[in-house]
Structures are given as structure tokens and as C-alpha cells.
Amino acid sequence: GQQLNQSPQSMFIQEGEDVSMNCTSSSIFNTWLWYKQEPGEGPVLLIALYKAGELTSNGRLTAQFGITRKDSFLNISASIPSDVGIYFCAGRTAGSARQLTFGSGTQLTVLP
């Protein structure tokens, strides 16, 4: 089946620093999504990408759909304490009957 490799697994950064995380796949995806999960909550959609090369921003978050359609990255600029959480990438292939494959998540800790 499809697999997503998400890295890094965890990050400890100082408040104000920029953050970058990425996902790679063995399959070609036609949709890439980035979710954030806070403790005790369900994942919340941050950014959705639908076209190769697409670059989309949501406030301090920027995500890109890789040209090869096998990767995506998420950047967070000027991190703040409320950015703490687990960030998941997810992808969907054309023939996946609308199922998403999730990455294993990146645990982000922001130190004051």
C-alpha cells in the first residue's frame, strides 16, 4: 500500500524560529493536506494542495505540493508557543476512492 515518510519525527525550537517539515511518498498523489493536532483534540486541517508546484499560505504557514507529486513540505515562520502540537501530512491518490494516507506526524515543541 501507499506509505508516507514524514520527517522529522520531533522538533524542539526556540520561539521566533522558523520550522520546516516534509513528507515523501512512494506513490504519486493528486492531493496533499496538512493537519495539526493539539493535545486532547482531533486533527484540524491547515492547508490543502491540489496541483503540482502549488504554493499556499495560511498566515505564518506555507505549504508546497512538490513538482514530482511525491512530496510536500510545510513551513512555519516566526514560531509562537501556540504552534505546539503534532503536524500530520496526508495524501490522496487518484485511484484511492477518497481515502487519505497519513504520515506518522511531527511533534513540535516551542520553547519560550
Added chain:
Amino acid sequence: DAGVIQSPRHEVTEMGQEVTLRCKPISGHDYLFWYRQTMMRGLELLIYFNNNVPIDDSGMPEDRFSAKMPNASFSTLKIQPSEPRDSAVYFCASRFSGGNTGELFFGEGSRLTVL
């Protein structure tokens, strides 16, 4: 607008007991998904429904697990009998299939602990 609503938020039970988790999807959404999340395995898709019909239950771990969707606004995930290894957070999610933005919306989850 109300999001996906799950109940209970927390459940502690003893091994062998029956557990029923409930989900109300977002009104108008035609897909409903049940996921399980653990530290070891991350987010695993258990089963999903389209228009109340189960489409793929290949992720259901064993016959002890069953899911139903009797109508468009309600689904249950049942574990009978429960075992300690079933301890996890169970998420329900829904989506609308129309348009580009038909992405998954998750509930807050049901944290299950089986002693």
C-alpha cells in the same frame, strides 16, 4: 456550525466489556470514516461509509469490531468483547464529496482505556 460530534469523550472499561462509540457527522457530508490513533501505529483507518453504506472495512482489526451507520446523521463503532490492546483514541471524521474542498473534518475523539 456544529462539527463532527463524538461520544463519549472518555471511556474506561474492563476487559471483556462491550464498548460503543458514537458519531454524528457534519450535516450534508456523505462520507464517514472511523480512525484509531495509537502512539505505536499512528492514525489507522478502520472503516468508511459512503451514503450510509460501508465501503471498505479492511482496516477493522478483528471480528470483535463492528460499525454501523443506520442513517446519515449517526454511526456507531462497537467493540465486543474489549481487550486492553484496544486502548486508543478513536476518531470519527466526515467529508462532503463535492468540490475541491471536500476534505476530512475530525471529531474530538473518544479516548478508550480497557483495563
